[in-house]
Amino acid sequence: MRTRLFVILSEAKNLIKWGLAFVFSFFFFVSTSLAQIAVKGETVYTMSGAPIKNGVVLIKGKTIERVGPASQVNIPNGYKVMNAKVVTPGLVDAHTVVGLAGIYNVPHDQMQLETSSPVQPELRALDAYNPREELVEWVRNLGVTTMHAGTGPGALASGSSIVVKTHGNTITEVLVDPVGMVMFTLGESVNDNFDSPGTRSKSVAMIRSEFVKAQEYTKKLNEKDASKRPDRDLKLEALAKVLSGEMKALFTVQTAPDIMAVLRMAKEFGFKPVLDGAAESYLLVDEIKKAGVSVIVHPTMVRPGGDTRNVSMETAATLKKAGIPIALQSGFEGYVPKTRVILFEAAIAAANGLSFNDALAAITIDAARVIGVDKRVGSLETGKDADVVLFDGDPFEYTTHVCGVIVNGAVASETCR
Amino acid sequence: MRAGTLSILAIFLCVAAAAQEKPHAFRGATIIPIEGAEIQNGVLLVQYGKILEVGTAEDVDIPSDAVVQDVTGKVILPGLVDTHSHLGDGSGGDRSAAIQPEVRILDAIDVRSNDFKKALAGGITTLNVMPGSGHLMSGQTAYLKIRPANTINDMLFCKDPLNDICGGMKMANGTNSIRSKPFPGTRAKSAAMVRQQFIKAQEYKAKIEAADGDESKMPKRDLEMEALVQVLDGKRVVHHHTHRHDDVLTVLRLAKEFGFRVVLQHVSEAWKVAKEIAESGAPCSIILLDSPGGKLEAVDIRWESGGVLEKAGVLTGFHTDDGITDSRLFLRSAAFAVRAGMSRQKALEGLTIAGAKMLDLQERVGSLKPGKDADFVILSGDPLSVYTHIEQSWVEGIKMFDRANPDDHKIATGGYNVFRTSVFLDECEGGAQ
The missing domain is CATH 3.20.20.140 (Metal-dependent hydrolases)
Incomplete structure (x- = not known):
């Protein structure tokens, strides 16, 4: 009796677990596939040209949509805006x-x-x-x-x-x-x-x-x-x-x-x-x-x-x-x-x-x-994978933090470390 | 190579003689005395290996016969204190027993090792060189000053190795000292073995006290017991390798039971038991690692420990554990602690005066104060910046490292035939981390 009850309980637990997993994975899927992010950086090192002062990296889905100075790149409505002192490619x-x-x-x-x-x-x-x-x-x-x-x-x-x-x-x-x-x-x-x-x-x-x-x-x-x-x-x-x-x-x-x-x-x-x-x-x-x-x-x-x-x-x-x-x-x-x-x-x-x-x-x-x-x-260019890193200062300084990491358009981390 | 080294040493000795006679003034730098506020456009005045004065250009009168070095734009810090190092090719206890308090690392250090120049290139002038962590007790450590040296006596802080306390006692718990017989197989056994040994030492001490100076009633001389009595008397500080939170608490429990003074070393999980550490009054010497893991006990090591310990009120310092981290990059440890929440002031103290206190050397080193040893480093910029280089390291008024000198530059960066000895990383044999 007890065993059976246990089995039922554990099955119920499993059901909840898998159910939750399904719901989470659904959210994950949705959030990554429809990512619309604008990363704004006081300095953006694109690594495909000179650094951009007050630059913007637009991300749509898994790729980079556009990169340029804020004066030339409009951030469309609905884009999640992330700010950083310094932005580099992943x-x-x-x-x-x-x-x-x-x-x-x-x-x-x-x-x-x-x-x-x-x-x-x-x-x-x-x-x-x-x-x-x-x-x-x-x-x-x-x-x-x-x-x-x-x-x-x-x-x-x-x-x-x-x-x-x-x-x-x-x-x-x-x-x-x-x-x-x-x-x-x-x-x-x-x-x-x-x-x-x-x-x-x-x-x-x-x-x-x-x-x-x-x-x-x-x-x-x-x-x-x-x-x-x-x-x-x-x-x-x-x-x-x-x-x-x-x-x-x-x-x-x-x-x-x-x-x-x-x-x-x-x-x-x-x-x-x-x-x-x-x-x-x-x-x-x-x-x-x-x-x-x-x-x-x-x-x-x-x-x-x-x-x-x-x-x-x-x-x-x-x-x-x-x-x-x-x-x-x-x-x-x-x-x-x-x-x-x-x-x-x-x-x-x-x-x-x-x-x-x-x-x-x-x-x-x-x-x-x-x-x-x-x-x-390796660089921030239109059409490349949306891999971006956000820093609160010179990336190489010991006391600077990595404050955001985006991989394939998904925000993998938003905590400063 | 050796002839070269000797001639360099000879030059140092000559310079030393000259520098010692006349006062030497360093003018124009930002001086961070550690004890006291930062001084802009400061003057550091030294003579006969000691600090005469530290202050602003207005406050310090530079004597007319002084040798003046303009260091405008530079930063001066006290010589750094590394509370846990394995430089000098020494090793402590062997495989014969888990507890070997009679073994002295000072009997095994190669003072001619280029390792010590590596420390100077990192601004380190005072070192606690330890035997490894593969034993519950692997032997006596040595507190060293990196002076020009021909024998170990030239580097020791103590005057007489036969009668003085020349270092601490290295102990370890956790996995490093869990090995096949005669070593313990579990944590509980580790603690039991240590307790048994301290009880024996208490009895030995009681016999000495009971003899009350009567030679005929004294117990037979026993080197192990003599060293442990020094520990029980609080004259010899225990430097205890420990990582996991429960191992840290075990150390504190034993220290309380036997009343010995302890510095917690590594303390990977300090952030989990900061309150308990603070209550015990034990200082912590922590290490910076670029990533956690590499061994089970270091999986939860975090850069946050420095800040957490500071907030709890624990005296906190840093160490290199060289070869685990590189002596030349010792400043990094403090910088990463700041990155993860420690205050700049406490982090800089952690490289200097905090370590000096852990070695009972705070009257000699760790800050720039009149009367203290003239040990200091001249930096190209802010001590917490990656782009800053250590340009000169001075020990007791003698310039021991100068990045402008090509040979010294090579020590700082590495290069062909600079380091001829291998770094050892075997935790059981030589023992780091």
Whole structure:
């Protein structure tokens, strides 16, 4: 009797729960799909031209309707008006593990690296990313609206990344680019995680061997005689996509010899890598420039130790000055704090030689370019995704607050933090 | 490299001698003395490693033989006090026991480590270097001044390491010290082990008191007990790593039971138990983290703690826990506390005098007052602005860091072969956070 009553009660509870969920999701749907917002800023950094004094960003639905000075942009009736001292595009984190790595740092929420084998490019971040991870909310509340999320450093080839928005509950909702890049690492973290490779030479030899196999695989796939074509191999398929240029290869490398090893392999196999971390890149400015590759520079405040012992807070400025395309990233943290925040990393870069505009670009439009999503995000322009951040002062100042974050036209946060 | 370092040291020593004899006046800066109001167009006068006078240009007579440095447009703060640091490549207790009060970090510090220059680049001139948090009690900490040093004695605040109290006692609770045997496996066991040890120390102390100076009645010498008696006597302050609200209350309970003086360190969830902390009278040394988590106990850490503690009336300071946060960016800690509700005045005190009080060094450092040590930093602008750089750090009248010097600039920003030692982050071995 009691059990039955309990069942009935709990069913009733469920009914109420789902009912409420339905009602809420309905409101959510309505509010996001019909968003009409006017963001007014004393200074609007569009990142597609000079900053606008007393600017307005009109948002309709999920996209930007219009951007311009208040004198030229009329705010139609019914638009929700939000005011800010400074307005910027939603911030773009060019490399993070947030969503794969969780806040608790216990085995069940650490999905950023598989260590069963050193070469596993077939693993997809898509299958591991958790949009409800608390750290996603943390960085979103500090202005991050787009993230290039992938595996952490530590395996020669660790899998492929994705580009996601920071607001939404399912992978389908948040996905911007399901393809991303194939992620590689050279350096001490790899040697620590596996019996083999144990040295730099061995690491490079192993990656080259896999690329040679991928070349063979591609060749066989093109056989006219279908019976001679190889069985489908997810691993070689991923590497073949790097060789064909369908996917970019991101190499997390910190030391100068490792950076050179990447440039050598890129030349040998004819692909264009993106350098990630690149602590000692300031020693190889000419070589990197000549190779024409972009650099996702390590977090400015990354700790000097191990492979990053020679890190400099001025590297972003040095590379930018040389004309090398750069972006900044939150990177990977194994302990406390569990993630860095690109807004703060860019701020320290701006205090160490990078101009304000270049520092802001490194976490907006330049970052969007490096990860290949600049058609949708990174600047405030008509037709682009309505990702906007509101500040009550200079975005980089320690004591300024992020007072509003809009993702895809949805107001994700209105609290000053 | 080493020869270079030595020659730099030699230069410092020469400069020191010169600077010590003549008074040195710093003129034109905004001086933030911490104790007392900000002074516009101020003069700071120092000699023989001590502060002679601080005041406005009208109030302070600059002696005719003084070396005058024009610092118009700059900001002068007292040298910063870091109440919790792991610089100097030292380690404390080993794996043999969970409670090792006899271990002294001063026996393990490399005074030649470039780490200390890193602290100077962040404006830090006084440090509490601690053993790690992987033990219930990992050993005695060392209060250091970053002077030109050849041996650890050159850096210690105390005069005689054999007889003086040269630091505090590092303790920890929560998950870091929960490990396999002989360490505790639960929180309750952790507290029980600590209580048992303090009861033993109480008995040891009673025997000493009963002996009343009679050598033949004295208990056998025991280094562990001697250090704990210093704690019971209130001469050696406990610096207690603690994160979760219930762990914080456990520390306060034990401190009350045994009557020891305690500084709460980290205190991630201070904002949840600020009233209880205030009632206990224990100060808090908190840390700024860019994001919460990374370990279960730090999931609820918030920037708001500083402001909440201030409102509750708790003496609140900051620390770097270097390598958890970077000594060169210590000013950030105060700035983020202000961002989340702490007053500017209390936040600046948190970098200076509050920390000095936690180390019983408030008569020597932590504010710019006549008679105190001439430890100060010259900043390019407002201390809470990201764009501000620490231009010079002075310790007892000696210029120890100058950003205009290319080698020092490299310490401030990092670069090739600047830091040759690795940052350790293993909470059990060396022990941060």
